[in-house]
Amino acid sequence: MPTPPRSARRAVELFVATFRNPQTRGQRRTYMEEFLLFLAGALATSERELLTSDLLDEEAVTVWLTAAQRGATRRRTGMQGPHTAASVSAMAARTTTINGFSRHFGRPLNLPVPQATLANRLSPSEAVRTLRLLSGHPPAKMFSATWQRTVAVLALAVATRCGIADLHPLRLEDLELKRRPARVRIGEEHFPLDTLTTTILGRWLETHADLTAQEKDGAPHGLQGGQVQELWVTTAPGRPRAGQPARRPGLPAARRTLESAHRTLMMEALGSPLLLEQFCSIDPDEQPAGDGTARVNRAAAR
Template sequence: MTRAAADRRPGSPAKPQSPAASPPPNIVTVHDFGSTTHNGQTCAYLVMELLPGKPLSAALEAGRLPLPQALHVATCVADALNTAPDAGLTHRDIKPPDAVLVWLAAAQRGATRRRTSLQDPHAAASVSAMAARTTTINKFTWWCRRPLNLPVPKATPVDRLSPTEATRTLRLLSGHPPAKMFTSTWERTIAVLALAVATRHGIAELHPLRLEHLALDQRLPHVLIGGEPYPLDTLQWAILTRGLGTHAAITTRIEGGQVQELWVTTAPGRPRGGRPVPPPGMPAARRTLEAAHRVLMMEALGTPLLLEQFCSVDPDE
């Protein structure tokens, strides 16, 4: 049982401490340990402080923890493992290296997938997804002073479309929305794509854009990124003009006026932690834009073209 188990903060058994000793945070106090004989067998025992609540394993039997609570648990575990060596305490590995490698192999095969892939319910994980998992494990084990230093997979660069191919595909996709996509979501996704074609910038540079960065009513329409203007052709201008109309129609329903972020949500959000459901028109997260792009590519083209593949490079460059 862990200290402050009532709020499910996990701990690690420590060596016996004197009554005057102040236990490190999130580590349960062990008053005594040893062995005894029971029914003719030698049994080891620990005498630990009695705490209210229940173990984390029992809490997990009811299902996955909400994200804020899971992050709180992970932070407490990391703090306990990080302070234990300074306090002269020893502990077992929270996740043995061989178990980590088994889990990564299962993730690579798609066996740990919790969401259905657009390609296949059990599709293998992408290189970028495996790189993110491996990096997280390396950082966490480093923080716990048990660094694994696992090699991080490196993605191979994808082929980019030529300027003609990118514009031709953009024109094809901007004609009408796929059957399984809301019109407003499709218009926003096409607008993101149009700016990628126009500026050759990916989602990292396009996501922070605000309404003030678009100049569609100028003689030479353009978008500003990093203070540099990028001209818009007729097709890109038409797509962005349509997208701004949808943006205004959605955000004017929100109390307090128009949202200044260029990319906004097009449907109500999910209820989280007992809070009210956020209405459409709130600033859209980067992952929201990325997910909508993946859906559009698979529904309209049947292939997972990345947004960055539309950031074409001229042959002369």
């Protein structure tokens, strides 16, 4: 096992670099950065002054996790306001992250990881009927292009029963809408797409092409150097940061952007915070033997 560096910042960088999967690496970085920022504030010091031993102090870790659970470290407003309590899944991810960090440097904390429960799933017919309802027109307070993208993500979730971790990395080449039957490639598998899903995706691809076009009305519009190949792109300008101008739409969309838009659509259109995984109905062939109560969904397992 590696010798812990003195600098907490350096230790975080070394730990994060051990993950090959970019999504896992991004999640671990997010929570370790959150811990660094929280601890620096609690100790009235700068992040550069923090030591690795500070991050391995169980009392400090407990204080951070407690604050995070009640929403004190939240950077985005939740459904119940700016200090919405963290979900069980988010707390499980934080705990797993700090357990991994401490184990990596030979001082395992072995904190108990909260166990998330799976949300009730819609039946296949309920999922399709709800998708059809949502695909009709955008809510009054939702930008049309954002609605089109969000419904497209939802349509793929319903058709494939795959969650956001599988759907976010998709690229344009993974869709074969002109093939009969149309299909999408996710990982090493191909999933057939019905007419409704194909129509929804075709609508989004037209908007995607407009958002990422290099010219619009004769003026420079998109990225220089070629079309954006990621399937999911931003639909509105980003926020100006550190004195830099706002980033234009049509850039690859972050996973959290897709998740936030999904929450907005659910609340604006249905008035209910349905999760994307709840649309990933369970195939009867995938239910485990026994009384059927211990359902495990493939989307949640990933």
